[in-house]
Amino acid sequence: MRTRITELLGIRCPILQGGMAWVAEQHLAAAVSAAGGLGLIGGANAPGEAVRGMVRSARELTDKPVGVNVMLMSPHAADVARVVIEEHVPVITTGAGIPDRYIKDWKAAGIRVIPVVASVAQARIMERLGADAVIAEGTESGGHIGETTTMALLPQVADAVRIPVIGAGGIADGRGMLAAFALGAEAVQLGTRFVASKEAVVSDAYKERILAAKDIDSTVTGRRIGHPVRSLRNEMTREYLKLEEAGRSPEELEALTLGTLRRAVQDGDIKKGTVMAGQCAGLIREIKPCAEIIRDIMEEFRLLAEKVAAYE
Secondary structure, three states: OOOHHHHHHOOOOOEEEOOOOOOOOHHHHHHHHHOOOEEEEEOOOOOHHHHHHHHHHHHHHOOOOEEEEEEOOOOOHHHHHHHHHHOOOOEEEEEOOOOOOOHHHHHHOOOEEEEEEOOHHHHHHHHHHOOOOEEEEOOOOOEEOOOOOHHHHHHHHHHHOOOOEEEEOOOOOHHHHHHHHHOOOOEEEEOHHHHOEOOOOOOHHHHHHHHHOOOOOEEEEOOOOOOOEEEEOOHHHHHHHHHHHOOOOHHHHHHHHOOHHHHHHHHOOOOOOOOEOOHHHHHOOOOEOHHHHHHHHHHHHHHHHHHHHOOO
């Protein structure tokens, strides 16, 4: 399947894997890329040398392009920005800020730069800075979120910029992909669906919690302090929301969540850890290899597209 995104990134399928902290490491990224999509290593708060190691490990697992997600709020962002140039990483996605400090050097190094945006204004800024594409991510996604739904955000971003747009937030199957394309996307980014994959180096408890999720099982913490995060309900989120409602300070709330994502991902503590997942978790009922996930999504997408095209 050819779109401007597949041509830009040199991939067979217009599917990207989200750069999820503590989840998006070399094994998952390499598996997604080998299956025809674009796998991403999540830089998160990791230092540059740790990211370098994951990039090199991914290259030992696949000869397909693998990208890196740079979290711009990380204290190591500048270090990671340098490492991706030194390692000739072909694609960068960015989150939690505007990459104006780095984009010129990245572009000079031949890197494709694709920021995540949560508004039309952000998308226009990224285009002016020279971004090759943008990821319009709706509030349905897991982790740090904006306010606008994918259904409303995606077509407005597609109308506002000339560069290609990737849809994200609440997409887990071919139906979601077809909807995103109808709204103006030329590719989609999936996070939660790839957490529940065989290659994801994530605790079994985390994966099983996603499989057990219902449509109403996610909640958002941090809205009152301006840092909304979507995750699945548990003891930690209930305590957080209770303290947030009581008007506790951002520092106290931050202390409550410190290290809890790692606790859920690596240790399997799904009661007091942060189980980040999007609202699409209720659609996921089986752990599959990444190649099977991508194949099934593409097949469902094509069948539904033919069905829709046959309507009179």
